[in-house]
Amino acid sequence: MEFAWTPEQDAYRQTLKDTVEELLPDNWATEIAPHSYGSKEQIAYSKIFCAEMAERGLLVQQWPAEYGGGDGDAWQQWILAEEMMLVGEPRGPQYMNVNWIGPAIMRSGTPEQKAEHLGRIAGGQVIWCQGFSEPGGGSDLAGMKTKAERQADGGYLVNGSKIWTSYSPSADYCFLLARTGEQRKAISIFLIPMNLKGIEIQTYPGLVGKGHLNQVFFTDVAVPDSMRMGEEGQAWEIITYALRFERVSVARFHIGRKVLDRAVAQLQREGRFNDTAVRVRAGRIAAMLEAGRLLSYYVIDQRAKQGSDDVNGNIARVSVSQATQELQAFIMDYTPDALTGGDYVLREFFRANLSSTIAAGAYEIQLNLIAQGALNLPRNG
Amino acid sequence: MDFDFNDEQQLLVSSLQGLFHNYAEIPPAGRGETSWFSADLQRRLVQGGFFDTARQVGTLEAAIVVMEAARLPVVVETGASALVAPMLLDEPLEGPVALLSGDLSKAQRLLPVAKTALVDLGDDVVVLEVEPADVEPVETMLAYPYGRFRTPPDLAKGRRLGAGAVEPLRQWSRVALAAECAGAAQSAVEFTVAYVKDRKAFGQPIGSFQAVQHRLAQCHQIMRALRYNVLHAAWTREPVRADMAAAYAQMHIQKLVFDLHQFNGAIGLTTEHKLHYWTFRLRALQPEAGGGDASALAVADKLWGAAA
Numbered sequence: 001m002e003f004a005w006t007p008e009q010d011a012y013r014q015t016l017k018d019t020v021e022e023l024l025p026d027n028w029a030t031e032i033a034p035h036s037y038g039s040k041e042q043i044a045y046s047k048i049f050c051a052e053m054a055e056r057g058l059l060v061q062q063w064p065a066e067y068g069g070g071d072g073d074a075w076q077q078w079i080l081a082e083e084m085m086l087v088g089e090p091r092g093p094q095y096m097n098v099n100w101i102g103p104a105i106m107r108s109g110t111p112e113q114k115a116e117h118l119g120r121i122a123g124g125q126v127i128w129c130q131g132f133s134e135p136g137g138g139s140d141l142a143g144m145k146t147k148a149e150r151q152a153d154g155g156y157l158v159n160g161s162k163i164w165t166s167y168s169p170s171a172d173y174c175f176l177l178a179r180t181g182e183q184r185k186a187i188s189i190f191l192i193p194m195n196l197k198g199i200e201i202q203t204y205p206g207l208v209g210k211g212h213l214n215q216v217f218f219t220d221v222a223v224p225d226s227m228r229m230g231e232e233g234q235a236w237e238i239i240t241y242a243l244r245f246e247r248v249s250v251a252r253f254h255i256g257r258k259v260l261d262r263a264v265a266q267l268q269r270e271g272r273f274n275d276t277a278v279r280v281r282a283g284r285i286a287a288m289l290e291a292g293r294l295l296s297y298y299v300i301d302q303r304a305k306q307g308s309d310d311v312n313g314n315i316a317r318v319s320v321s322q323a324t325q326e327l328q329a330f331i332m333d334y335t336p337d338a339l340t341g342g343d344y345v346l347r348e349f350f351r352a353n354l355s356s357t358i359a360a361g362a363y364e365i366q367l368n369l370i371a372q373g374a375l376n377l378p379r380n381g
Numbered sequence: 382m383d384f385d386f387n388d389e390q391q392l393l394v395s396s397l398q399g400l401f402h403n404y405a406e407i408p409p410a411g412r413g414e415t416s417w418f419s420a421d422l423q424r425r426l427v428q429g430g431f432f433d434t435a436r437q438v439g440t441l442e443a444a445i446v447v448m449e450a451a452r453l454p455v456v457v458e459t460g461a462s463a464l465v466a467p468m469l470l471d472e473p474l475e476g477p478v479a480l481l482s483g484d485l486s487k488a489q490r491l492l493p494v495a496k497t498a499l500v501d502l503g504d505d506v507v508v509l510e511v512e513p514a515d516v517e518p519v520e521t522m523l524a525y526p527y528g529r530f531r532t533p534p535d536l537a538k539g540r541r542l543g544a545g546a547v548e549p550l551r552q553w554s555r556v557a558l559a560a561e562c563a564g565a566a567q568s569a570v571e572f573t574v575a576y577v578k579d580r581k582a583f584g585q586p587i588g589s590f591q592a593v594q595h596r597l598a599q600c601h602q603i604m605r606a607l608r609y610n611v612l613h614a615a616w617t618r619e620p621v622r623a624d625m626a627a628a629y630a631q632m633h634i635q636k637l638v639f640d641l642h643q644f645n646g647a648i649g650l651t652t653e654h655k656l657h658y659w660t661f662r663l664r665a666l667q668p669e670a671g672g673g674d675a676s677a678l679a680v681a682d683k684l685w686g687a688a689a
Contacts, residue, residue: 283677
């Protein structure tokens with residue numbers, strides 16, 4: 001056991017810092033980043049930024065070389081996530097492509113699907129949305145109602161709707177889950193273009209930033225067999241694999257520490273950081289963020305060695321969630337002007353974490369998975 | 382970065398577990414007591430050279446010694462002997478070693494069994510020999526022996542280490558207390574998880590209820606965080622990491638003790654039920670080194686500078 005970064009990892013991180021410094025435009029912090037990473041402004045810029053990153057071999061460094069990557073490891077993917085998060089995620093929603101949509105296609109896609117999608121993702125030119133949640137579904141993913149009914153002359157007809165579908169108004173493709181049978185887990189995956197006939201999108205105003213709260217309606221959408229990924233009914237196994245990467249994919253503790261530093265700097269400027277109560281609160285949150293960092297690093301270590309992290313991802317996510325909740329409370333207690341025209345970095349952190357205990361597996365689902373996966377506690381009879 | 386033990390570290394853990402195997406239960410003479418200090422195991426740790434680990438192998442490995450020992454229901458003094466003293470002094474101290482600070486007229490942890498004390502005077506550190514006859518044991522529900530000096534100790538008789546020893550003393554005291562918390566929390570969580578699988582109410586194991594599962598899952602997460610915080614602080618040797626490890630541990634003791642006792646119910650309040658050996662060790666560590674708020678304040682001082 002040791003906790004040092006390798007010289008290669010340090011050099012990689014520095015390369016990323018230098019590249020970000022070079023690529024981000026002068027108006028990034030004033031006109032693009034404040035709109036949040038799901039906004040049209042940031043999505044449009046992500047195509048410029050990711051293309052540049054791809055050209056330099058930095059977008060999918062951790063992917064296998066046969067898919068355009070650099071045969072890097074999980075640590076490189078994580079260092080990339082940390083450095084991107086630190087400057088406001090200029091990859092926009094494309095972080096999702098790189099982290100888990102691409103790897104899921106590599107693992108389960110047909111040769112044709114790999115050829116169609118992986119090159120575009122690696123080129124930084126494509127936006128995906130994920131069609132998982134449904135109205136009234138909540139955390140019960142397997143209870144979904146959207147159906148893909150097999151047609152006599154081949155292909156499927158998709159009917160239903162998905163909700164909270166971040167980025168869908170700008171998305172080129174949807175990673176869609178739909179029911180293909182009556183059994184609870186008879187669910188299949190479809191990789192569908194968003195311009196298919198019968199797809200409509202409604203956007204809801206909300207608190208969590210532009211581009212996140214949408215509902216996608218599927219009305220008699222004809223989907224050919226070639227767009228189904230994996231066998232019929234195999235979705236559960238594939239998304240269980242993919243969502244492990246979703247759970248610990250955003251370095252929230254890393255941006256959390258930057259946000260805490262900014263909040264403290266503001267308090268110091270305003271002469272309000274001499275109060276012992278405030279200092280103790282800040283010190284506690286720093287310690288909580290550090291705990292989240294170490295548990296997340298443990299996950300990355302397991303991924304680098306075994307390709308998977310099992311329940312450790314849930315443990316790390318719970319830890320980071322607790323820290324970010326405390327940090328939100330700190331912002332409200334001591335720098336509330338962040339929400340009324342003050343520092344946009346604090347505001348966007350606050351905003352992004354309104355949903356961080358709900359999306360990608362609710363906080364309580366994480367606790368269920370720890371109780372079962374780590375503690376082997378019996379299910380309620 | 383590598384979170385798995387290397388061969389040498391694994392061998393250390395195996396050696397400790399082999400040694401500790403016979404101390405997994407409180408001996409008959411100690412049953413019903415709130416704590417049981419094992420002089421026999423303390424001697425074996427000295428003879429086995431485990432308190433030389435920091436000097437001869439490394440500080441992370443010394444933290445492993447402290448954590449593993451804290452998983453036992455019996456008490457041994459490891460934090461000061463394995464981590465604090467080796468980082469302050471070139472030569473070993475005669476142990477057990479008590480870490481003293483604050484008002485020395487009040488009872489101090491481990492003082493009744495200590496041969497030596499390291500006293501934090503604020504601007505200096507004093508190494509003091511402790512005469513057993515000078516110490517009066519006090520009764521306590523906390524799971525360590527506690528005692529107070531019958532008359533104020535003559536600090537002039539001790540050896541002064543100088544002002545430069547104060548910060549290292551505090552740093553490694555915090556790593557040590559966090560390591561003891563990590564070990565005690567691990568045993569307390571494991572003990573409780575086993576209990577809720579076995580104990581039935583309303584016709585089913587209480588561990589099947591989500592209200593119980595969620596809180597135990599949180600305790601498990603805290604316990605895991607404590608472990609890596611400690612090992613990281615010991616490995617980096619950075620003072621702020623020690624403060625963070627202690628702050629994190631001390632701020633979560635209330636939750637750990639509340640939840641774990643809650644799920645053991647009233648039986649957990651008997652001294653025959655082993656839970657208290659770990660939970661009341663945690664309680665004892667809660668105010669150490671100034672307590673959780675002082676540890677958090679130390680984090681703030683180091684990260685953002687002292688208050689103006």
